[in-house]
Amino acid sequence: MPHFSRLGRHAMAGLALGSGLLGCSPTLDWRELRPDGSGALFMLPCKPTPQVRGVKLAGATVRLSMHACTAGGQTWALAFADIVDPALVSPALVELAATAAANLGAPPGLKLPLRVAGATPQAASQRLLLAGQLPDGQRVEEQVAVFSRGTMIYQATVIGQELPAEGVETFFSALRLGP
Template sequence: MKTRWMVVASAALAVVLAACSPALNWRSVAVPEAALQVMLPCKPDNAVRTVELAGAPLALSLLSCDADGATFAVSYATLTDPARAGVALEHWRAATLARIGVAVPAASAPASGAAAPAQMQPFVPAGALALPQAVRTTVQGKRPDGTAVTAHTAWFARALGSEVRVYHAVVFADKARPAVADTFFAGLELR
């Protein structure tokens, strides 16, 4: 009887422990230099690199991590010319979508072989600028190795004194993960 009770107790403990270690362990991550709070399901790595955005070289900072078969990332850069915010977001969106073979909506038809144009919806978190280029979308594309990828992605901006900070947030996964993306995007808070 005692042995049977120990087996049952051990099995129950194993179930409880498994429930305490979910594949997506959401946590709030402060990013003071970005004036941002973000919810991530994993501990992020940080990187900085110089990129060209809307015709100007900028230091682009990136936080990213991988969990449960998805990559979660938030990038940001500071523009000294606030008038360039919309152009920068548009350029960033076009570059991101082109990298996975998705056409950006335009007056002309997409190039032959390109995926259907992305459908955009406004994305303006509290404190962000209400720019027409501040959008969120979900698209299917291809990674450089040719495998399928779904990108849940958003671009937005905010004024900071005489400068503007532009942001890009994305969840890359093999298949659409709308509930995961909703949690990720809802956790973006400008400070």
């Protein structure tokens, strides 16, 4: 039976581990994004698909842009719009949060800490943990944050059957607003 030194055993273990990792690809492949016109810098764990549509928020029709992708069994998204009228920012943020809960048939969620560098202090800014179900009956959890900078409003969302704590924290802690 061959005799391996302690260092040799550690080297062999390292090689075995390393060769096993070569065949793996990360589930969450983080990338930094700064979409034109968003004023936001954020990270997503997958390549997003941009979408734009007109929506009614706080009585105003706005052009809502969204960058979303799916990875690891979750959908990750950042949506943003210029509400134009400063008086509509707070009602729009309240509506975004309420709509997120209503879409899951969820009660008002547990409030979580929210800190977004560069965001305008706003009483209606919040981060929520929601639990409910999709229209097909699938049970899901969602973390959603709504916040603003000036008249730009934002909604950051992660939704899935299970939410990976480390990935969720990476997503929310990477949010930055500025010129």
